[in-house]
Amino acid sequence: MTIPTEAPAWTDIDPSLLTIERNPVKSALPEQMLFGANFSDHMLIIKHVAGKGWQAPVIKPYGPLELSPASAVFHYAPSLFEGMKAYKQEGKTPRLFRPDENMARMSRSADRVALPPFNQEAVISLIKTLVKEDEHLIPPPPYSLYIRPTMIGTRPALGVGASDECMLYVIMCPVGPFFPKGFKPVSLLATTDAVRSWPGGTGQYKLALNYAPCFRPQEKAKSLGYDQNLWCLGDQITECGQMNLFVSYEDDEGVTHLITPPLNGLILPGITRASLLALARSHQKGEITLPGLPEKSKFVIEEREFGLSDLRAWSEKDALREAFGAGTAAVVCSVERIGLPTGSESKAVKDIHIPIGPTGLGPIATGLHARVTAIQEGSLEGPPGSNWSWEC
């Protein structure tokens, strides 16, 4: 007789099933810690099998993946990633910065390209284990260990549709501070012919597919003497390079406005962006005091849409105080110059200049940067009630 069996249930990620295959080599820190070039000794891999769910997690030596050439990721780009950093003070436990936010965003990204859901806490727990496995490769602050959780669709068939097989993996690399020789302001070229994000598109998700279309426009900006693109949708400003943009200007009443585009579907919900906003608001409410930020009665923080025409108008009135990008890699990065279209037929560009101050980073960005990095490194707390820095 056959004992009737039920279809096996879909299984979520279970950290208790982790197996670790140790790398016999224990690397030393590389001499040059270029961003994303030297990888740590181990990686985490979790496979999702169609109809079954997530399989046992594996930590093993960093090395190549073996994939069918028909894998969905190559043909239809169901693929996404996160950027995180682990910080370690000498003799202390390594720390992650708001990993719950990364996992929540990763989960939204996965859903947008029809990849399976996953237990976010389980992945944080596994990342902590991975980080501790390679703790010897976390350089002391302001250096850190960059963590790249990645998810790719691996269904080996060409029919266009959701990839029910996939792989979640995490690789890591020791990285230097983004600006090893002090803050280096960047220049931006307002880019309206190539559009990064549009209504009904995917700009608010951290998908691989948002990046490749930006390579050529980035090369074009460089060839015209600008470091990065200021991404626009018509006149409307969305992001800069791979960062969220903040602008500060002074209005006619002498009030300083710190503004950034709202999460209107066009904007990547950056975790640095959210943290800077929360810190600035906490300062504005008088809960914390951040040196360099305006006195609270003269300070307004706004998430609101603004455009190239606004930048031009503020520049003409000499009202621009600061502009900076915010992201995981650089934390903050000041903008000193923006090439704006003159609107003429000639595609001519006219630069506006933005104060950067003697250090290369304006007072608001400096105050926010100091606090957020102190929280990341574990020496200060976030706004009251927050839980931003997690021990591994």
Added chain:
Amino acid sequence: MTIPTEAPAWTDIDPSLLTIERNPVKSALPEQMLFGANFSDHMLIIKHVAGKGWQAPVIKPYGPLELSPASAVFHYAPSLFEGMKAYKQEGKTPRLFRPDENMARMSRSADRVALPPFNQEAVISLIKTLVKEDEHLIPPPPYSLYIRPTMIGTRPALGVGASDECMLYVIMCPVGPFFPKGFKPVSLLATTDAVRSWPGGTGQYKLALNYAPCFRPQEKAKSLGYDQNLWCLGDQITECGQMNLFVSYEDDEGVTHLITPPLNGLILPGITRASLLALARSHQKGEITLPGLPEKSKFVIEEREFGLSDLRAWSEKDALREAFGAGTAAVVCSVERIGLPTGSESKAVKDIHIPIGPTGLGPIATGLHARVTAIQEGSLEGPPGSNWSWEC
């Protein structure tokens, strides 16, 4: 003494350097020839190395690729493909359909995501060799061997920018006719909340990254009882499913219009699309006669923008004659029903119905389909002066 050497020149693809590692297994045709599920015995791989160029091409047994987990394709989606078919009449040489057009488009796609250029004729020559290697896996018409040239960025570093390492590979699978049991009309849901293509975007390139964002909207259409999406940008119609859309309507003077959106940057320049247009125009000029197409004085062929509001108006006037998608997989595929938004707050959808005739495919689509498949299979010629069907 050191003899001064010059930097080695970048090398293009050279078919004379091809090496073939034969698969010891010679497969039989699979029983079920589902699209893109069973792959042929061999694949073609050509690697591009940074600073050096394209390496010697290799044909080897179909099998997994080994790639760094940091490869650009996983993180930033520099990735693209083509769809082609090889046809073989018994005892005859296999044939490709307009492979020069596929390679020209592939080259444009590569440039859009900053992948390197390549000698298009060389790749055609190598594909011919690959097809002949697996000639035993080309089923007789209306079956064919589907060919999937693919190009992926493989630079193993996380810095955001052009992937100067890449891989061009070609995999193949025997496929049945798209409609094994006669033409099966499809239904479309007009989709305006998710936008496939937008000005300044990448809709006109055959990039992997255009596809994953469509998975969820496709599932939504299915859940509402529609086979595919009718992609729109606001009111403007762009494509349907993964096909170009053709619509035929009769105007007040009794003239039949065959229309399809123009190549305005939002539309994939389909090779089936271009071929159907050329055949219809050749008929309209009286060069060839296609049964089912209107008499030339009563027939207008137009590439022009049109919208959901036009469809609604033509439907209300009972002027719609046919609608069909055009693409490599199905060649043509008639549309019998389109769900249009009513414009009310309720997100309600109202169906319009389009004639499909007794065979499931209207007269214009039938006439075009018969001719284009005859050309693909090598039994008829294209329009005068054309060179569409290439012997391997």
